[in-house]
Amino acid sequence: MLFISSVDCLLFCHPKELTAIARETKFIQRERKLDMNTFLHLLFDQPGAVAGCSLTHLCAKLAKRNRTLSKQALDKRFNKNAVQFLEQIFLRLFDSQFQMAFSKLPIATTHPFRSMRILDGSSIKLPDALHTMFPGTTGGGVKCQLEFDYLTGKFYYVELQPGKAGDSPSGLSRLESVQKDDLLLQDLGYFKCDLFRKIEKKEAFYVSRARADTMFYVNSSHPRYHKNGELMKKYAHIRLYLEEEVQTMKPGESKEFPRVYIGKHERMPARLVIYRMTAEEQKRQEFRIKRRKQTKPGIIKQKVKDLSSLSLYVTNLPTDIPASEICTLYRYRWQIELLFKSWKSDLGVAPHRNMKLERWMCHLYAELIIFLLSVLLTYQVRHYFWREKQLILSERIAIREVSERVWKLVQARASPKWKELMDELLHILASNGRKNVRGSGPISWLT
CATH class of the missing domain: 3.90.350.10 (Transposase Inhibitor Protein From Tn5; Chain A, domain 1)
Incomplete structure (x- = not known):
């Protein structure tokens, strides 16, 4: 399965490259209690944990890995260097994807768009x-x-x-x-x-x-x-x-x-x-206009209301x-x-508690990295399921399942465990990942 090997090459950075990025950004933990790999595990093992859990809970997670750290010490690790470290990882991954050839989802359009x-x-x-x-x-x-x-x-x-x-x-x-x-x-x-x-x-x-x-x-x-x-x-x-x-x-x-x-x-x-919308479509549009009036500042022009259909x-x-x-x-x-709905609801990017800026920025870049990798892998898996099984895969279900396994896939890359994890993922998606298609829509354009 070519899509597996292609995304495997992208998944995260090589350990030597990570070390180089850590040196460039001066993100080098002097204490062995929280080395680079442990810090990354804390960020990526469970999407949204850094913002969703308290510092006490995060320290408890570290204790399970035999890393004892106080709340104050952990809070200090979320600093400008840590933010720059994660930002550079995201930018390297973002640039790397452009150098790779991915399978395209087949869409039956009149013009063959690039x-x-x-x-x-x-x-x-x-x-x-x-x-x-x-x-x-x-x-x-x-x-x-x-x-x-x-x-x-x-x-x-x-x-x-x-x-x-x-x-x-x-x-x-x-x-x-x-x-x-x-x-x-x-x-x-x-x-x-x-x-x-x-x-x-x-x-x-x-x-x-x-x-x-x-x-x-x-x-x-x-x-x-x-x-x-x-x-x-x-x-x-x-x-x-x-x-x-x-x-x-x-x-x-x-x-x-x-x-x-x-x-x-x-x-x-x-x-x-x-x-011109149908009666049902117009009803939904009028609801959006009403909701927009409640959530966004400004006055909605009368002409917008008159042409809402x-x-x-x-x-x-x-x-x-x-x-x-x-x-x-x-x-x-x-x-x-x-x-965006997957990113906010399933990956937990929206913060749940008060925290300092650097901790939240670490959380944001960690979620961006997970989001990027999850979407790339999801779309390649979608192409595979359609080509091999004629099955339309749900984006949200796939992104959720992939995001929960990103860190395990990172740790298992270039080892036999990688294939086992991918086989497990494909089995779960084949059983529970089918998209619920109601009536005709754009998805029916798949060739």
């Missing part, structure tokens, strides 16, 4: 004591910007920022790694004409939700010209009123405008697809890709929400 990159941000509530370093909209908070490839599970972009930071700058920052024939799926937070132009310049594609208050224009059927024959810009386009379009559409119907111009002044050309998609995909396929492609964006 990757299907999904970008989104998710906020984590922090104790008020950390508000100074990571200010959120209310109290302390940190936001993780993440872009991953749905076809392979690779992470293309990761950024940690204060909880109150906007999404738009990250949408531009991550464009450095975009290549030809990449497909970028993103939500309203990254809706920006400059970003779309730069994606097109790289010969890549995008599908993005559009705001309900966006001004769209189409070519005028009766343009006016100057006496010299030059087109009058003022009369070249006419406004497209979505309120009128929704009246002509049936629930569940899609309508396409092959060429529209976005913005009153920018007039950026794009392709617009309008989808419409989903607006702008794209630069070629016209040979039908409008219905564009709507379905965008539904894959939800996959990153599943990843």
Whole structure:
């Protein structure tokens, strides 16, 4: 099984490399009571333990490994050097994945995309004591910007920022790694004409939700010209009123405008697809709007409420890709929400108690490392199960099972025990990991 050997090469760093990183970051424990391997075991043996357990509980865990340490001594080990040590491990792993070839999940699309990159941000509530370093909209908070490839599970972009930071700058920052024939799926937070132009310049594609208050224009059927024959810009386009379009559409119907111009002044050309939701979909959308009003500051515009039954998609995909396929492609964006849900709920990244900044940062980078390795291995296992057994594997179940075994897999690498652990994992997933697919959806596009 090739996917096993490929991820085995990535799993964590070689012991010599870990020692080198520890020296570079000056993370060298002078006392034998808490050497590097014991410290890593404490972080990775149980996801979320560093933030979820008290210092007394963590000391008890060390005692089981014949390491006696007081609460105060353990608390001192969570320092800036420890944070830098874990940060460098994550960055080395993040860079290593780009050098490796992973199997791609087969998706039956009209165009053979090189990757299907999904970008989104998710906020984590922090104790008020950390508000100074990571200010959120209310109290302390940190936001993780993440872009991953749905076809392979690779992470293309990761950024940690204060909880109150906007999404738009990250949408531009991550464009450095975009290549030809990449497909970028993103939500309203990254809706920006400059970003779309730069994606097109790289010969890549995008599908993005559009705001309900966006001004769209189409070519005028009766343009006016100057006496010299030059087109009058003022009369070249006419406004497209979505309120009128929704009246002509049936629930569940899609309508396409092959060429529209976005913005009153920018007039950026794009392709617009309008989808009118079914009664059930609209009900869920109205619930999201109501929830957003309760959780986020600001006033929701009346136009947003009036057009709540419409989903607006702008794209630069070629016209040979039908409008219905564009709507379905965008539904894959939800996959990153599943990843964030796994990270928060199953891996326990959200802190449970007050703690100093360095301890929480150690916890965060440890969870990022576990998260990266778990997603990479999960997506390779998903490909294996579909190819060999025609079984659609649940991402959440797989990520949870993999994350609980990451440290054991690290310890067993390059030994016969590795194969035993992988066989055990595959057996559990084959028995209990099937995805519960309700009705038709994007997952049915698997070839």
